[in-house]
């Protein structure tokens with residue numbers, strides 16, 4: 038389907054235009070008073086502002102089934118990991134995973150996301166491929182771009198969650214073999230990929246031996262795959278790296294070939310000036326997840342210094358078990374606010390936060406067709422409706438969605454020129470069927486935990 042989007046109040050990155058033409062999924066024309074052609078459908082964007090779809094660079098879709106677990110409500114990262122995700126995920130069925138992914142991706146869509154990088158770590162020695170297949174299926178059914186950051190551990194190590202729940206890790210050979218199966222089945226290398234695979238052991242300090250990390254990096258680079266992991270969310274990574282390897286966590290990452298433009302880490306809250314210098318010089322990226330960092334009391338990532346040092350800053354929601362709103366718009370809003378609380382009212386600006394959540398996310402994932410509204414780019418667009426009492430008194434218009442935060446009022450959302458949200462409704466989601474199925478699957482999960 039071809040579309041002509043007409044009469045927007047404002048378009049991000051296109052200050053003089055109000056119309057966008059989409060042909061075969063690609064933005065073909067941007068301007069004013071564009072004339073409708075016979076083969077295209079008109080989308081009225083009056084009272085709307087248009088952004089490129091948000092690119093969420095760090096999520097855990099499985100956690101859509103693990104929100105607000107009472108045992109983890111007031112815990113820091115280590116205890117929370119042991120009592121929430123690692124207690125539950127070994128009992129996930131493909132059916133539950135599919136529903137959790139549908140919910141998580143729907144939450145992404147309704148908060149302005151069109152591309153989601155999911156850090157999926159539900160792998161152990163006896164994993165079957167169906168759990169992962171369920172994720173790909175959910176993304177395919179909704180039409181969202183999915184980057185599967187393939188997690189897991191090759192050692193049990195000192196990870197409280199692995200130890201407490203007796204999770205048997207994969208061997209490095211088995212992990213590589215399984216990643217390669219996924220790569221061959223799902224990965225698209227071309228610049229307009231709907232599906233990508235990223236090599237992503239759950240944490241580099243606790244999930245692997247140094248040689249495993251080198252093997253992962255070599256494998257990934259030989260197939261042009263990116264690398265991703267958690268790093269320095271809390272200072273436990275630092276103390277363990279010092280104790281086990283006699284160097285800082287960032288120096289350790291460097292020593293096992295895990296820094297560079299093709300690597301990004303979630304969190305990096307506890308980075309020192311020296312760390313930031315190394316990360317900047319190597320042009321390593323970060324997925325900044327401020328809500329989760331607040332929720333678990335981890336701190337505030339020094340992303341302003343990181344950006345200045347040369348790192349690429351992007352934004353992630355993290356899982357809904359530690360970021361219960363599941364909202365990317367909340368992350369962008371909080372990214373704008375939180376650094377001002379530390380460094381004053383000029384610390385961040387709205388344009389910068391939009392760039393972090395769109396163009397920079399696309400750069401980190403290496404999907405060149407998305408992240409900006411330009412001729413020749415894929416039509417991954419979100420129309421925010423400002424015709425509502427919440428916005429009538431809002432004088433700044435282009436950045437009104439970020440300033441206003443949740444709830445987002447999305448009129449239309451497109452991925453690759455296909456409509457995925459229409460008048461706030463997700464076109465491919467049967468909410469009633471999902472609700473009944475999910476409640477049943479969740480009840481089975483709870484039974485297994487209490488058994």
Ligand SMILES: [Zn+2]
Nearest residue numbers: 156303355356
């Ligand atoms: Zn995470």
